[in-house]
Amino acid sequence: MLRGNLKIAHFALLMSFINFLFFHYPFFKFVFHNIDYKSFNGIIIIISLVIAMIVANFFAFYLFLFIARYFGKFLLVLFFTISAIAVYFINTYSVIIDESMIGNILNTNYDESSSFFSFKLIIYVFFLGILPSLYIIKTEIVNVPAKTFLKTISLTLLFLLILVFVNAGNWLWIDKNSKTLGGLAMPWSYSVNTSLFYIHKHKKNEKEILLPNATIKDNKKSVVILVIGESARSQNFSLYGYKKNTNPYLSKTENLYHFNATSSATYTTAGVKAILDYKKTDDLYEILPNYLYRNDVEVVWRTTNWGEPPVHIKNYQKRDVLMPNCKGEGCNYDEILLTGLKEQILASAKNKILIILHTSTSHGPTYSKKYPKQFETFKPLCNSVELGNCSQTELINAYDNTIVYTDYILHTIIEDLKQLKDYNSTMLFVSDHGESLGEKNLYMHGLPLSIAPKEQYEIPFIVWVSNDSIKLKPNQTLSQQNVFHSVLKFLNIQSPIYDENLNIFK
Known part of the structure; x- marks a missing residue:
């Protein structure tokens, strides 16, 4: 006793x-x-x-x-x-x-x-x-x-x-x-x-370090939609050779490119920061949306997620801002980010536009609750938050359905951009990190990068362009650092910190 x-x-x-x-x-x-x-x-x-x-x-x-x-x-x-x-x-x-x-x-x-x-x-x-x-x-x-x-x-x-x-x-x-x-x-x-x-x-710097001023070099109407994926790993995209058809739309899309890529971290805050930074750094430099907004680009940030560095722009829109104008079941999911998106682009008085959509579709452990019922393509499903209680087949099926839904969202964005005939447009989809689904008895993400399995850092990097005249370099493997410089190149923005080696466009 x-x-x-x-x-x-x-x-x-x-x-x-x-x-x-x-x-x-x-x-x-x-x-x-x-x-x-x-x-x-x-x-x-x-x-x-x-x-x-x-x-x-x-x-x-x-x-x-x-x-x-x-x-x-x-x-x-x-x-x-x-x-x-x-x-x-x-x-x-x-x-x-x-x-x-x-x-x-x-x-x-x-x-x-x-x-x-x-x-x-x-x-x-x-x-x-x-x-x-x-x-x-x-x-x-x-x-x-x-x-x-x-x-x-x-x-x-x-x-x-x-x-x-x-x-x-x-x-x-x-x-x-x-x-x-x-x-x-x-x-x-x-x-x-x-x-x-x-x-x-x-x-860390309490105030972000400003980057040198940039210059817009032409008046050509151009729009970039950067979609930041959540916990999307490339090996479950059929674009990357996955046997299950998780990309029924993108696999049939013209002018679509996909590249092998790795993330800079295995958790959201560092992964998103790496996508938006001009170089790999722990310091708080001015991130892409803040930099372009300060240099007279129309910038819109829409999010159903969290974990980004401080965003200093006028049009920062969370779910509650978008909900009043959204209709249908998709409003409960990441489709809400597409609400009136094309109309917002057309309403802009500026010729250079950057839209950033920060999604949450593939974040665990509740994969089966991240998409509408009609995207329940693969069954049986894991519906438990205790992922170890599910068979790996059930777990992967639930996760794969989030990729099918992501495929639909990206397809819808591309279809909207196709209707903007006066614009040169591109869509970039890059994930913040990958995801473990029971391999080596590991789940989700967040392991230190030095010991993390490839499932947690091998990510999709998918690019669509509006016409054949826009060519991409024959890159083999990309990183999240390619995003910043590729956006500058596409919008034809000159900057002292621009690095041609990190640009994906010819």
Whole structure:
């Protein structure tokens, strides 16, 4: 039986041991899969990591509880609750809670986060979070003199230093896997990486760095529609050789080109930023829509998604702005982005127009809810947010239907552009990142790019042009950085930062 009152050291050690038991199965699953656990050195690494995990958490918990008992209890309750949620997502979707994933979480809107809600999540939170939290709150902690505290904390720190020294030969393996290990260690994966996220965010430029002024070189009417895809991976497009016909419209479209491409990241915020930046950078430079808007181009941004850098233009239109003029079932899906689009282009008083449509069609885990019923081409479907509960066939069918719907949306955009006879027009479709659908037991996206599978970064780059006179270079593999310079070229905008090597048009 667990007693109602404990000495502070005993309580901290108990909490560390429970934390180890509850939340570190994914951590040691990774360790066992990446070392020879039958070898002597492998056994030493595993034993050392177990001891280090328990002792290091004891050190931190003991420190928090001694400094401020009630604050320490509050932190433990917070840790157990958040760790329960974190381990649910790690076990269910095979994510790693690193800094980029923290950024992804903090930028998630309500609609997206609510789609992850499940009964299994409630079970995790109740048994791994709420029950231990009730015990933490109820237990009376017996404090110790400062002398005893200093002695215990010093011996603990000395033990940890000795453990590090003894494992000096294993540091190469630990360093090699540090990002993954750090992303699976609770509660430090989210607490340390949340701190790093805000530190790095603060260091970034609070005000975007303006690019040098650009010049529009002619008065020819030209329009670019840039469609930013969400979680679309190229291998599920029949344009790229996929056996199932997920592109019934685009496969029959003239003047359509598709290129192999890779994303700069595996999560939305970084992927969208890379599409809009003039070069690969972590700095906050003026992004494409802001730059062209400042240089007298008509710019419209329409979105059913989130995660873009700050957009400083007049016509920024979310779902609520478009809904009053939208009719039909498609208004509940990404078709809403096409509402009055052709009319808005024709109403412009400017000759150079950039339209950016930021879609959300292929974002999981609720793939089957991302398209109207008539696009339910492939069955049976996965309808669960717990993707591991579905067969891979069901999961891929639901995802493939989102690609069929994307195909229809892009086809509709092209048909609208064909009617603009006075304009040179092009449509570019580029995804922010790819998606894992159960391959290697991974789901969705967000793994660090250095260890991410190709499903999470191989993306479609599809281009349509309005007439045969507009030629494209015979590119082999493109990146998201090609977008900025290709848009400048198509609109015939001269700029000191223009890079011909990144332009796809002849």
